Amino acid sequence: DSGVTQTPKHLITATGQRVTLRCSPRSGDLSVYWYQQSLDQGLQFLIQYYNGEERAKGNILERFSAQQFPDLHSELNLSSLELGDSALYFCASSLTPRTANYGYTFGSGTRLTVV
């Protein structure tokens, strides 16, 4: 157990639907990151939050959004789902952002299948 909790572990949904993925960071970590991993794209950074505020955006589609709540858990919302959104979604946390002398802790991911 890495200390980063992601739910659900698996999700199967139909095209056009909307889903919410949840992440609880490791205790004490203030920064949360979301990554997408599909077979042909590798690990792609989506978005980062620090202490409730968005800090950086990567290759995140407009159909996707995220937020970090006062208790520091984060949710990634995926809407108007397409077949190509099927992927593993990982959440990671770190003590602070923009400090390269700390490692990231990753969760075990949510496997999303869009049918």
Next chain:
Amino acid sequence: DAKTTQPNSMESNEEEPVHLPCNHSTISGTDYIHWYRQLPSQGPEYVIHGLTSNVNNRMASLAIAEDRKSSTLILHRATLRDAAVYYCIPFQTGANNLFFGTGTRLTVIP
């Protein structure tokens, strides 16, 4: 971001040492060198990181070249559980995220 070059794949016999190389010739002076690994069906896992000096921890050792243009992750005795994709990532202070390349897929042969 500094670019990295890693072998696509490597093999090692169980209980033998493994040296995983990484070239990062465009690294800047303030970039730390991070290594992560991803076991099958799991999230990436932090292995080790360093700036200039060689580093050791319970998982591995990191040897950094004097000019910092390359580094080597050393697993002292490979086990079957070490079979994973290993990512070498130059990480700049002030950057907002880790950039994962394609990594090296390590196969451990019993």
